[in-house]
Amino acid sequence: MRVLAVCATGVLALAACSTNSPSSSSSAAKGDGKGYKIALLLPETAVARYDGKDKPYFQAKLKKLCASCTLLYANANSSADTQQQQAQSMLTQGADVLVVDPVDGVAAGSIVAAAKSKNVPVVAYDRLIKSPDLSYVISNDYEQVGKLQAQALVDKLKADKVSPSEGGIIMMNGATTDNNAGLIKKGALGVINNSGYKVLSSTDTWDPSAAQSWVSGQNTRFGKKIVGVYSANDGNAGAAIAALKAAGVSPLPPVTGLDASLAGLQAILAGNQYMTTYNSFQKEAETAATVAYDLARGVTPKTSATVDGHPATLNPPVAVTAPDIQSTVIRDGFWSVSQLCTSAYKAACAEHDIK
Known part of the structure; x- marks a missing residue:
């Protein structure tokens, strides 16, 4: 397992990295007796992690902090207007x-304005909202995510003795x-552009259906020249794998991912996806609940990081290949062995000592 925590630069303008809880007030098991209303707005249902x-992590932590608090919850199903x-x-x-x-980090600035x-107060969770009036940012080091993904892909190609002259990488980045x-894209290109492997083509989408159609077209265009598939998340990775399998590609080129989704991890065990990237969603959600409770009470959350000039807490990502599954997502209880190691994957789980 490789754990790398690095302060990103550029758009997120990080002053420092922090993985600690932002507030010492989390020891208050039952809260201060006031029934605050805490709203949690998540962006989509296409990625299973949110619901x-x-x-659940956010809700459980809030209940522990404040039994009298009310959670107001909504999922936008990928619609900024919704x-x-x-x-x-x-x-x-x-x-x-x-x-x-936010579904759209720029459009969500109007949410902050309405709240102001x-x-x-508004806490930007996982994705940055472009507004000078944010109270706090809780996220992961996403530039480092891209670096980990690209480095794992490049290292795999080199380990397999795939020469840059044989072909290149197709890239599926997230939505603009x-x-x-x-x-993520910035971090990935920083590695790939210095690796000797070229990017054959790229697209920017979080829509697996669009990604699958795009990969089908790229396979028709480049065929065996596709030696690696850079995917910014597991959803697009699964779409790429489906497209390549439908075209009869075998063996599959190495494919990257993000989210440590159940489907992604099982694809890794099956040998279809090479790696995913894991961030502790539990730590992220529990931190968000703690920060929200502090802000509701008028308590300033502690922090040792800034994002775009706002106080923040960041979590470090972890690159996960098959040998790392036990020491990451299983150890953390993110997925259980029974969830992961169904009948189709029992042999692979045993091979990698997942128990």
């Missing part, structure tokens, strides 16, 4: 704090409306 991981409406509804309901993972007019996607 399946982030929300998220705007959801935020306004929660402000109307009297939310004391908004925790927002009601003196409601997502600040994190830009950081």
Whole structure:
């Protein structure tokens, strides 16, 4: 397992890295007795982590901190307009704090403006919101995510003795409306551009259907010249694998990913995907709940990092290949052995000592 925590530069302008809880107030098991309303707005259902991981972790931590607090929850299902409406509804309901993972980090600036007019602090969760009035940012070091993904891909190609003269890499980056996607792409290109391997073509989308169609077209265009597939997340990785398999490509080129999704990890065990990148969503969500509770009470959360001039907490990413699964996602309880090692993957789990 490789754990790398590096302060990113550029768009997120980080002053320092921190993986510590931002507040010492988290020891308050039952809160201060006041029934604050904490709103959590997540961006999409296409990626399973949001409803399946982030929300439950956030909700459990908030309940532990403040039994009398109310969680207002909504998922925007990839619509920035829907998220705007959801935020306004929660402000109307009297939310004391908004925790927002934006569908569109620029458009969500209007959410911050609306909240400011009601003196409601906003925490940008996982993705940056472009606004000077944010109260806090909780995220991961996404430029480092891109570096880890690209380095793993380049190292795999070299280990397999694939010469740059044999072909190149196709890149599936995230949507241009997502600040994190830009950081991931920057980190990845910083590695790939110095590796000797060239980028044959690239696209920018978080939509697996669009990604699958695009990869099909690239396979028709480049064929065996595709020696590696850089994917910014597991959803697009699965789409790429499906497209290549449908075209009869065998063996598959190494494919990268992000999110440590169940499907992604099982694809790694099956030998279809090479790696994924894991961030502790539990730590991220629990930190967000703690920060939101502090802000609701008028307590300034502790921090040792800044993002775009805002106080922040950042989590370091971890590169995960098959031998790392036990010491990362299983150890942390992110997935259980029974969830991961179903009948189709039992042999692979045994091979990698996953138990």
